[in-house]
Amino acid sequence: MRVYISVDMEGIGGISHPAPTGSKDPKYPAAVDLMVAETNAAIEGALAGGARSVLVNDSHGGMYNLKPADVHREATVLQGQKAWSMVAGAQPGPDGAPSFDVALFVGYHARAGHPRGTIAHTYSGAPVESRLDGRPTGEYGLNALALGAWGIPVGLVTGDDALAEEVPNWLPWTERVVVKTADGGHSAASVHPSVAAERVRAGAKRAVQRAALGEMLPLLVGPPVVVEIDFGQGFLADHAGILPGVERVGDRTVRFAADDPLLAFRAFLAMNRLAVAVGG
Numbered sequence: 001m002r003v004y005i006s007v008d009m010e011g012i013g014g015i016s017h018p019a020p021t022g023s024k025d026p027k028y029p030a031a032v033d034l035m036v037a038e039t040n041a042a043i044e045g046a047l048a049g050g051a052r053s054v055l056v057n058d059s060h061g062g063m064y065n066l067k068p069a070d071v072h073r074e075a076t077v078l079q080g081q082k083a084w085s086m087v088a089g090a091q092p093g094p095d096g097a098p099s100f101d102v103a104l105f106v107g108y109h110a111r112a113g114h115p116r117g118t119i120a121h122t123y124s125g126a127p128v129e130s131r132l133d134g135r136p137t138g139e140y141g142l143n144a145l146a147l148g149a150w151g152i153p154v155g156l157v158t159g160d161d162a163l164a165e166e167v168p169n170w171l172p173w174t175e176r177v178v179v180k181t182a183d184g185g186h187s188a189a190s191v192h193p194s195v196a197a198e199r200v201r202a203g204a205k206r207a208v209q210r211a212a213l214g215e216m217l218p219l220l221v222g223p224p225v226v227v228e229i230d231f232g233q234g235f236l237a238d239h240a241g242i243l244p245g246v247e248r249v250g251d252r253t254v255r256f257a258a259d260d261p262l263l264a265f266r267a268f269l270a271m272n273r274l275a276v277a278v279g280g
């Protein structure tokens with residue numbers, strides 16, 4: 001089994017406030033240690049479940065958080081500024097065949113606009129809510145859309161209980177691991193990091209084993225695939241709406257529709273980045 005792991009930071013156990021997820025915060029190094037521990041737990045679980053190769057995509061912020069020497073030596077680490085962001089490195093090869101058999105999402109978090117999820121957001125602080133095919137979703141859903149187009153199912157999602165509640169709306173087959181209980185956007189009750197690691201390890205093992213049995217399915221949406229973003233302010237929608245093919249459909253809402261899920265995903269990323277570029 002070839003395993004792809006996308007690791008974010010806001011959903012890691014012990015991280016309960018946005019401040020330490022920023023690289024200039026004095027608590028950031030401690031947050032990185034927690035992120036590395038859950039990453040390694042996922043790698044260990046994947047290997048125990050039958051993985052023969054593991055690629056870890058560092059998927060938070062500037063995307064060079066993990067200290068490479070601290071990551072399990074069986075894994076390869078993809079870091080840095082990646083156009084494909086949280087799904088970088090998972091693209092098919094020249095023959096079009098899938099590059100991985102299963103993807104694991106570690107340290108993920110609830111969608112933007114979730115009433116309770118810890119550090120709930122979608123790709124940036126700009127979207128107030130993001131929808132796929134008219135239904136709210138988060139990074140887990142949008143990333144699963146791109147991976148699904150590449151033939152890769154999502155086998156595991158780890159994070160808080162709010163995330164675990166919403167994931168089955170999109171990925172009902174996916175293993176879920178809860179490492180903290182959300183207590184609002186800036187607060188969470190976390191299990192001890194060693195307990196979190198045990199849970200992530202066990203979840204990753206089950207996910208890879210179940211994927212080998214064909215129990216994990218690539219997410220298929222549409223056609224057409226419709227992505228919408230509600231922004232907090234109209235000027236963010238003005239700038240996102242300049243992207244060719246994007247429609248302005250509300251005071252603060254933009255919409256993009258395409259038959260190709262990868263075009264929809266790329267439009268979502270580009271709209272988000274345009275909004276961030278102008279201060280969203």
Ligand SMILES: [Zn+2]
Pocket residue numbers: 008009010109123139
């Ligand atoms: Zn995130």
